[in-house]
Amino acid sequence: MGRKRNRSKNKAKLLLSQSNDSIGNIPSTSKDTSPNQEPNLKPILESDVNVTQTNPSGSPLKSIMKSHSKLNVNMQDLSKQGDSSTSTSLTNPNQNFETSTANIKSNLINNFSKFLSQLQSENSSKVDSKEDLEMIQHHEQPVTKKFLKPVRISHRELNFTAPEMEAANLINVWHKFVLYNVEKEDKVAVLNALLEIAQPYFLIPVMYTMEGDNKATFLTFCRYNIIQRYVNRKLEVKIPNKTKKVKIDIILSFLSFQDMPLDPQTIITNCIIARFSKEPINKKSLNLKNFSNDKILGSVYCPLEIPFVLDYVFRLSKILSSPHPMAPNIREGKVPIRDLILSDNNLETLVLSEKVFGGNFTRLDLRNNKLGNVNSLRSFSEYKITELWLDGNPLCNNYTKIRDYIGTVKQIFPFLQKLDDHVIDNELKLMPTFQKHFIHNNMKISLVQQFLEHFFTCYDQNDRISLNGLYDSEAIFSMTIGPITDISKQLILKTFATNRNLKKFADYAKCSEILLKGPEKIIAMLRQEPATFRKMKHLDVDLVYNTEKCFAVCVQGPFSYLRSYVSPLWFNRTLLVVAKEDNEFCIANDHYHIDNLPASYNDIDLSELTFATEKSIPTFNPTPFSASEKEQLLSLMQELTSVNKQYAEKCLIEANWEIRKAVDSFLKSYVDNKIPMEAFKKRVWRDEIR
Template sequence: MGPRWRRRKYNNEDTLWEDNKVESEVGLDADNGTLGSWFKVSISNGRNYDRTWLINSMQDLCSVPFIPVDFHYDKRRARFFVQDARTAYALRDIHNKICDEKNQKISIFVSPSVVPYSVQNKFTSEEMEQLKVTVMKRYDASQKSLDLQRFRFDKDFMDNDIDVMLNRRSCMVATLQIIQSSIPELLALNLCNNKLYQLDGLSDMIEKAPQVKILNLSKNKLKSVCELEKVKELNLEELWLEGNPLCSLFSDHAIRDLFPKLLRLDGKELIVPTGMDIEVPQYYLFYDNGERFRLLDAYHDQACFSLTVSSNFNDPDLSNLEEYFKHNRDMKKVQDSYMRMRLLKHTKHTIVDSLSLLPKTQHDLGSFLVDLCFHTETMLCFSVNGWFKEVEGKCQGCVRAFTRIFITTYYNNSRICIMNDEMIVRNASPREIQNAFIPANSPLSEEQQEMVKSFSMQSRMKLTWAQKCLEDNGWDYAKAAEIFTMLQNESKIPKEFFE
């Protein structure tokens, strides 16, 4: 019932402008509407588009000039407000008349609204003057930097009983207006400790403070990289994020993908990426070690993922694949087109969230067989076949056989990332179970033994784990050391691994 209900809701919204009767009922009537009435404008998947391009495209086609009020994002949608029915009617009239670079029509929905919060809470002229005085007191002209940390608790505001909370869009927008008019040369902005949980208001920086190269967002409440996407058009060279919840969920690569010119993150120099960042052993190291969120870096922003359960009806234990059947997109069994679309995961964030729902595993790297399917100058398709076992839950110890088919491409001309990922899972046969996870008997060469001893001494890890780290990285000492250092700095290596 859940999926059907959501689909009906979507259909109702799509037909909102196809029925004039419905239009009148919701109050959008150009003849009856009064000047001063407020309307909310929503653009489906508006987050996918550059804000300036989107607004300019709408203004080019709209028969009535308009000024978008309180532009912001709500999940995947872009939203703003306009103030009279004539403008709302004109915007409604360009629904599906704008096409993006992929020739997809852009859906625009308009509905009556209460007065926007930012308008209701607009500062008086006296409050704006006090805000300007306080901002200028905190500006360092020699460094072209503005320190707004703990802004709400500034003595000027407390003495004058003015509530300036930068986690409110209205306050952030007013502050940026002052920056635009009084400090257009601003290079560094410190917003530390302002309880920012979303960056809708800060997205105006792209227009009002485009010269900013250093942005400090540390010690706030940001939970997702999605918030940073709202300011990704800034040409940042230095960014501070420490003390935000998102720091424990996303790696440096995820931040660097949004800000390709970034040189420093939380005060540390970033390594400029070169060559191929995706390595099969490293991918499965993160997959198995409870760090699937780290796989975010491996996927393209618009990647796709699907999972298929290959079931043998002679297999008596199909019930132990229950956790995989929940996500099964076997085209022979899933006939409903809506469910097919729902089970196809789009965007790297959705993919990693889906992978994190699957049972925890340990892969038998010795069983891996990697085949190159085809390649061009810009694309690579390869498959990985092998075995893994589940390490938690009611199916702990169950051995599975799997095939992963990856299609990869270059991203920002610097690294390879996954565009398409298809996972096929089945129960392993008795023979496969018998051959799985057999320790390799081949002895180490003298050179490898010396590498293990040296790596163990430098890392202080036990010999067993020092050897595994080297093996997982193809006996590339420098690469193993880099991975070890990265995981150790993030406290991801269990204490039991050390002497």
């Protein structure tokens, strides 16, 4: 009796172990491993996959396993129940093996129902338990077909009936998504919207491609439950912060896995393995910085800003870091790291479904994300975080006093010792945190932004003559050059640059010679500099001085020289801007410094600067002249041509208030004897001239 019970228990465990589910229904390509070989690292994580298995007697068994932090406990109970039920059936020789499998199947459904009810009550994300149980009870078993017959469901004539459902429920096949009314820059927003709709199931898009101006496609593994979610929305997805909607067509069973054996889950696994540091366990780190742009991922889209994707990566890291990934007690294992780096991932919130990190986890880097509130960090409050980096997040702008900032963060992390690389002592003395822009007077924000955009748009034009009018009549300009060693960059700078570095001057008599005064000399020198290009989003702006009549602004950031094929350089510009009549502003002092790109920009993608062309330069649209400027132009036109004010205004309006063009047009008309005599009279009615 004891041997039969043990044998029955082993058979029940064997049947359970034959389930081969994975995230997004990705087919498994692993081979059986011997005890001396490394176990397969593919995690059995949260999914909704139905796989047909066959027992030794040939009867099919439908195993549905949803691997979750609490499912392992249910599986332990299931093994016990399966043990008792199977042993009972095997003690009676008149009962066959089908009876035992029926008992196990019944236990599977009951335990799965209990688990789903627990998950729905404790987790905010809703699981389609009713739909899943119906699929189990009605034996909707997925099949693998040798010859595929693609089926298209379109947003124009939406039809999701039995043939479409059958094609959606096939395993080991790729489905093709066709997106309409989508632009190139909409890629991230559209894919993120599709992933959020698929939650709590995980959709992994691969090979996203633009096939036209308003059409894009990608491939993915998914099943009926995910396809049904898009059908319920009439195959339409709204892009956040935009009014337009993206239309979707889905070609089901588009391609078999054998035709394109790309395993997204293995690729993500390899990427995570490469992100683990090789230090000892007490100093080990997991660097997930800018994860979605990792070269290892290739065309696989895995954005950590989606909470469900981030949680999946954490749980996958937990399994990969375990010495025995397929061990039954994997739920009790933790990721043995000290440092977790999540910077540059566009994170807006942080949600953890379980405690995945061990007791050594004390350092958390969340720089340059989109976290808007400190409360979004409460998922990590159960860890003893001693070092935290939050600079570069919108939440830093919520505090005007350092004491308030530190106090709020320490309410969540009471063991905190360092915040943003600054030690927090007992008196809460801390240097100000880094902010990309410092503008003390919020009333000046729009003025500073408008002035800088206008200045650099004019500056990056092919001909900097458009800067005329931006410099005061008594403006001063000086320039310095940093220790640039690259020969190609030195050759470019030699064509125009003057280095007025007082620490390196041997002859101070020349200092005044290269201190340019007046707009004519300044603009003439700036026109010698080759065409440049920069992006406002890369610039750091500080308003260092501000009064009603003037303000001083310091601007720095990367820039590139067009048609030079050299890597970007760094510039720093300090401008003293003074107010003039008619709400106009001019530059009274300009200090221009060029240097090497800082090392902190090595990990930042500046390809749009490196490969910029003349088409990248924004179009310059001159602003209209003020009333006083128009009066000056009218007086000058009258003085040059001796016509009256009305006719001078007519000439300037036709020339768009360009004095040279107006004078040239007048001279041509004068030679052709087309100027009426009334134009030279002191007073004349406008209607007579026109």
